[in-house]
Amino acid sequence: MSIIVFAEIADQQFKKATLEAVTYAKMLAQKTNSSVVAVAIGNVSDAGLLGQYGANEVVTVAAADSFNAEVYSDILAQVAKDKAATVLVISNSYAGKSISGRVAVKLRASLATNVVDVPDTSAGFKVKRGVFSGKAFGWVNLDAAIKVLAITPNSFEPQNTGGTATVTAYSGSIAQAQTSVVSVNKVSGKIPLTEAEIVVSGGRGMKGPENWGMIEELANVLGGATACSKPVSDMNWRPHSEHVGQTGITIKPNLYIAVGISGAIQHLAGVSSSKVIVAINKDPEAPFFKAADYGIVGDAFEILPKIIAAAKAAKA
């Protein structure tokens, strides 16, 4: 029996979400007495690294680096069959979401996306997933013999336990892609919002795109990513990819700093799973203060420089 992990790679390194997925698989493997087999498709500089996080084996696949949902899901399903997998662990990233459904159909598996906790295996197999865009959680019983789980980034701390993994080369077939990549535009050197541990976010209270320098500076000093509320992206002050909330991205960072955001229910839906929330708003009645751990009432344009200075001083 085995647990398969889809090991996502960016710039020839395993992503943090992959380390989380391997850690998750290891926790589950201990409960079910299985081995952990990670599948790394494309070029990666140190495939064996996943051993330190609990993988017993890393299967490397010399396929095109460019992600393709049909090709990648086919490879995963072949390894899963080969290794008699009972569970597949995939990150709930864009790439992960685009293969988890396809793999589930190939294996006639039960599928749960947006998973935020280790399964309860005391009676059957029950997983906790985020529902209503972060407004609630649901425990769902998965019925099929094989389960495909897409786990939300930042739900598990990667744990380096210092193990080792054997690295083997994939021997199955590689499907012909029906989709080809024309061009890729990646913002390099930037942490993807869904994976960021610290997020600094601005709302309409920031008055205009020209004031985003402060948001970006604070994010940079703290090593985080930037986000925004819906009206901010609607007005094209910021790209849509930064829009968080019920109709944007749902995020789960350790720290979310909301500047000049009122805290509407649709906004909170996307960020309320953050571990610690800071709200900065000139209106003491702003709803965000009810959802925050720390609050500062006042003008963001006076407050932000003070916080940036303190963050720089703390770092120095």
Next chain:
Amino acid sequence: MKNAYFCIPFQGISFMKILVCISVVPDTTTKITFTDNNTKFNTSGVQFIINPYDELALTKALDIAEPAGGTVTVIHVGGAESEPSIRKALSMGATDAIRINADATDAYFVASQIAAVAKTHAYDMILTGRESIDYNGAAVCSLLGEMLQIPSINVITKLDLDGNNVIVEHDIDGGREVLNTTLPFVGSAQKDLCEPRIPNMRGIMAARTKPLQVLEPAAAVSSGNYANFELPAAKSGVKLIDAENAGDLIQMLRNEAKVI
């Protein structure tokens, strides 16, 4: 292999047949609560709407089909209580609608129902929303792709057709990518794809008499069922920091909250 159930339209003559999957969800302002010992979503007093992303999928489908004299069918898995939302989709411009009369227990079940219908119709393209904002599965698009053996492309922000050729821009982790594929295919709509259409009076009048076919569900499994729900733990209360000493926040985040 492309699925034999699909007919490839003639090059140049693009009579497009598009299927759009519609989910009906609680309005975004809904305060979520549960009943029956936290085992059921409390629908009392809840206003239901078409899933916002599905409106984008529908709008794009209409923009593609209308100039070419094509058709757009909306399909929904759910009970009769969803019919006002289906009528709204028809008033936005959809040609006709199919409702599969079953509880939408999960993405797998819903995709199985839609695939069963798609297999007997020659749709050139199937569009869904990026995810349904109630159960956030974000899975129907890729499930359908595999069930129908056609390409599936998630979170589409641009979609252009040139005969059978499809050029798609979509979100990837940390950026965007442009892909090339051919019809038929299934895609999911992301926000930048278009602005949702607002029905006009003529559309609303026309929708009343447009065909809405109710089908009984095909035999299909779901991935499982919800045992119970819970709400996120409430915050213990905000700790206010004086604006004058805003810099103190950094020490608190470091020493007290331990997040930086």
